[in-house]
Amino acid sequence: MNTNNYCVIMAGGIGSRFWPMSKTSRPKQFLDILGTGKTLLQQTFERFLPFCPKENIYIVTSIDYKKLVLSQLDGIGEGQVLLEPARRNTAPCIAYATYKISQINPNANFIVAPSDHLILNIEDFNNEINKGLDFVSKNKALLTLGIKPSRPETGYGYIQISNDVIFAYDNLKKVKTFTEKPNLDLAKVFVQSGEFYWNSGIFLWSLSSISTAFEQHLPEVSALFKEGFDYYNTDKEDSFIQRTYSECRNVSIDYGVMEKADNVFVLCSDFGWSDLGTWGSLYENSTKDESENSVVGKNLFLYNSRNCVINLPDKKVVVINGLNDFIVVESDDMLLICKKDEEQQIRQFVNDIKIQKGEEYL
């Protein structure tokens, strides 16, 4: 195993769209939202074990989730959990991990990935990651995993590729443009063209490539985190990070680096991926019963019901009769019953609860 390989798992999200399962105190990545017996963070962690030693896997999360991370990942050291004192989006998160690890291993190669995505075909995924690591260790390149779109999804950003074959791997392409989330008509055009891939938010690069890119495209972020070189991995790291985050602006790696750099490449992949960003995407990626219901819960009595997403505590005895195309989720004594095609309103519902009841329900 290549001890220069490192994995940075971004686990700071709060995921209000999955209320009442996910809450600020326990976001989606810390839940077994698919009912597999493992949380999404645990699945993500295990997914990267083939590529690097366990001690090279770092988790960046909010200071509020330190205990959750340590309790869910067996044998991980406190030094591998990077605690953000504030939410500043993905660029500062990645800069923190980059410069901290640079102090340990200047020859590091990185896989950077969200903690709450689903990968269905692990063998294909492993192949792509191996290709990617090989490529970024030999080339001054920023690499992202693009996913072949299976539907005109309007909830994702798309990456347009240049079709020139320029490398040993014929699914490795130069990026032409990153796009914002398209409307449905545009999304259909994207899918039909064959030139567009979903932006998975999974990145690979060497320490030197990403450092150079930060210096070039986000010089003030780079400067802030570089300053900590003597503090990282010492007892001064916490207070340095506290100070740095209060000064650092909110900026995403996509906007701040990927869209501006000219050495960005994409591995055009098709390993069954979802960001599990909504109950709908969860439904699409779940195994279903003979009536097309996606069910988690051991004591459910389901009659004459179709196309539902149902997620219930095991101990709860529930009878559902005559319900079609609904989301039914109970967690921590909170219950959601919502039409599946109106799930975009869940954020608003949660906001209403917040106004009337206070933060503790969210």
Place this chain on the structure above:
Amino acid sequence: MNTNNYCVIMAGGIGSRFWPMSKTSRPKQFLDILGTGKTLLQQTFERFLPFCPKENIYIVTSIDYKKLVLSQLDGIGEGQVLLEPARRNTAPCIAYATYKISQINPNANFIVAPSDHLILNIEDFNNEINKGLDFVSKNKALLTLGIKPSRPETGYGYIQISNDVIFAYDNLKKVKTFTEKPNLDLAKVFVQSGEFYWNSGIFLWSLSSISTAFEQHLPEVSALFKEGFDYYNTDKEDSFIQRTYSECRNVSIDYGVMEKADNVFVLCSDFGWSDLGTWGSLYENSTKDESENSVVGKNLFLYNSRNCVINLPDKKVVVINGLNDFIVVESDDMLLICKKDEEQQIRQFVNDIKIQKGEEYL
């Protein structure tokens, strides 16, 4: 207040149609099913306080519900709670109360009523009861309260009246026939005719009238309970009743007495009555919000939903969006979501749970 007046409240039912609110361990009459702050039994008890001294109100219930009755009815004595060791339908229940009270007061007049009905117009109700008490205290008659039907309900028995005016009260009629629950076509004919009234199961009679009727029409039941004359209201009552119930057959007062006697009269009433036998009847009799939802529960966030019956624990935070014509009930960590027009299947659902999970859920 006439100290010869007695009230017998029948509170032994188990009500599986209201699962998960009602369960064998806590049937409907012991629940605040309308969200008024009082259980149905408490409402029934208070409803009869104007007609007789508190100590003349007797509750007949299962031995299993003794504690529930005593805890819900303030200031009632243990001697007023008659405990049935087995379910034997209404005739033995009434015979027990009749002969027990005969030992205390041979001049008693009775109001006999179920514990779990709803009365909306209490003033009209009181007028009818007063009329009825006056009538049965002066006449050798069995009197039942008939309810003017507001719809062709197929869940109730009907009473056909003879239209001859024979008494001081013009809404007091001789009964022509008792009918079984009709089908819808027949129920429509009943309602249109103006000759049929719902059988409320609320009865009035004097001790002498009902004793005579028992002797005449259910002589073996009469003989069994008469035998206890020396045991009632002594420490031998329990063992006598234990023995008697094991020997007594299951028979209703309607079938065993009312349908056979020729001195049966009906007070044709219209005071807003329901037996609250189903969620649908509960819905009909509830106050509703502007979207025609009947709601119990303090932390419900309801959106785009109409014509639902919703009954939730106060502490439970629930979001419901886009649900129409459903029953949503949670109680004791059990949840029911059922199409309103399929509520007759609830018994079957409960039976399925019983088979798979055991009695403790029911």
